[in-house]
Amino acid sequence: MxxxxxxxxxxxxxxxxxxxxxxxxxxxxxxxxxxxxxxxxxxxxxxxxxxxxxxxxxxxxxxxxxxxxxxxxxxxxxxxxxxxxxxxxxxxxxxxxxxxxxxxxxxxxxxAPGGTLRQLHPKGMRLPLQTVVAYLKQVAFALQYAHDQRLIHRDLKPENLLLGHDRQVWLCDFGLAVVAHSARSQPVQQTAGTLAYMAPEQLRGHVTAASDQYALGVLAYEWLTGSRPFSGSSIQVAVQQTLASPSLLREKVPTLPPLVERVVMRALAKDPDARFPTIEAFARALEEGSLEDATGRTMPAPEAHYVTARPSSSRGLPSGTITLLFTDIEGSTRLLQ
Structure with a gap:
């Protein structure tokens, strides 16, 4: 041995x-x-x-x-x-x-005992606005922590979001195969599942913290409307991500507050500088927008229904089952230059 x-x-x-x-x-x-x-x-x-x-x-x-x-x-x-x-x-x-x-x-x-968010919410499923806000805040706060340490996730998608205890969202797979991907090329056909969440600048080989915000914007769009901003073959999605504007959210879900639509569309801006200054700012703006109704009037804030933190413990690992899917694209953690 x-x-x-x-x-x-x-x-x-x-x-x-x-x-x-x-x-x-x-x-x-x-x-x-x-x-x-x-x-x-x-x-x-x-x-x-x-x-x-x-x-x-x-x-x-x-x-x-x-x-x-x-x-x-x-x-x-x-x-x-x-x-x-x-x-x-x-x-x-x-x-x-x-x-x-x-x-x-x-x-x-x-x-993570609850598996992945992709397993819990299959493709095509629309989620309630407050559920989306709860998910995005947890993911955004985790990514903001990473960005503050000059780390970029680069491969945000439902398969890399796990459900832990008390249904908390845990972010995983900060590009664990970074060196393997740099040395082992991969056909573009195998990247379709990840391309749908990639920012235009990432497709051009230039990744910043704003690229993670774009991916989170795609997640918000998908969860709110039941579809991703763009669809088609690998090449078609890549071209649309770079050149096309997605359909407005309220064209698909008229009951969404107007501010929610504006917030998500800003996160999906082609120009990274046109997005929110931080990914945490995006999540907070979405939460604020969720307090409007479909006419733009502000409603009372709903009671929070998720846990924002889990205590650390030295009593060993939690038990349960986990599904870790594998990133098949060069979506690695890297220090910001």
């Missing part, structure tokens, strides 16, 4: 082999301090297992990134993983541990 690198500790593990579309099933093997007890998901860049700590009997999601990777990629991964592990926010999934086995990286992450 091979050994893995975790700081200065070497632990016996077994890891996937590179090559092929189907990776070996490692259920029953030990990865670091965790026994792999169930495969939860598999994607182009990695596999996720349910793991149980061999001593504490706590559970975690173990993400194995397909390898092997070369030395430069491994060093890039370790730097990314250290940054991710340092993030502490009520609405960001915690990275608990990470390591490398013969050039193949892995991460140990906490559970």
């Amino acid at each position: 091979q050994t893995s690198q975790r700081g200065n500790t070497r632990l016996p593990i077994a890891m996937p082999q590179a090559g092929g579309s189907q990776m070996p099933d490692h259920v029953g093997q030990q990865l670091g301090s965790y026994q792999l007890i169930q495969m939860l998901g598999q994607g182009q860049w990695g596999s996720v297992y349910l793991g149980e700590h061999v001593h504490l009997r706590t559970q975690a999601a173990i993400k194995l990134l397909h390898g092997p990777w070369d030395e430069r990629e491994v060093e890039g991964f370790l730097g990314e993983a250290r940054t991710l592990a340092s993030l502490r926010h009520p609405h960001i999934v915690r990275v608990l541990d990470f390591g490398v086995q013969q050039g193949t990286p892995f991460l140990v992450m906490e559970y």
Whole structure:
């Protein structure tokens, strides 16, 4: 059995082999301090297992990134993983541990018992305005925390939003395959699911914090109207994201307050400078707009129906099930230049 690198500790593990579309099933093997007890998901860049700590009997999601990777990629991964592990926010999934086995990286992450928002709200489902406001505030506050630390998510979508305890939203997948994507090219056809949320400047290769705001604007549009701003093939969506204006929200949902429409459309501006100055400002403007009725009159504020924070705990990981889907595009966390 091979050994893995975790700081200065070497632990016996077994890891996937590179090559092929189907990776070996490692259920029953030990990865670091965790026994792999169930495969939860598999994607182009990695596999996720349910793991149980061999001593504490706590559970975690173990993400194995397909390898092997070369030395430069491994060093890039370790730097990314250290940054991710340092993030502490009520609405960001915690990275608990990470390591490398013969050039193949892995991460140990906490559970989100409710799965993803994509699972909870399938494509085409319209959500109540106050539910959208609650979701966006949680995601925006998490992203504002990351932006304040000069980090950009780059791949915001419902599959990367998990439901934790008390139905809190947890943001995950801050571009965990950054180095792999830089070294392993990918056909544009495989990026369609993510292209729908990509800002025009991101499609041109220039990403800023405002790109995350655009993606959150797409989420707001989709949840409020039941459809994304643009549809079609990969190429068609990319062209529309860059050149076309989306239909107004009130053309699809006339009962939406006018200010909500203006707020979302501003977040979807082609020019990043025309969007809100921060992603938190976007979320607060949407909340303010939600207090209007369809005629523009201000209504009383509704009672909050979501939890804004979860306490930290040293009593081990929460239990439950998680679904981690894999980013198949170069949507990585990077330091702002």
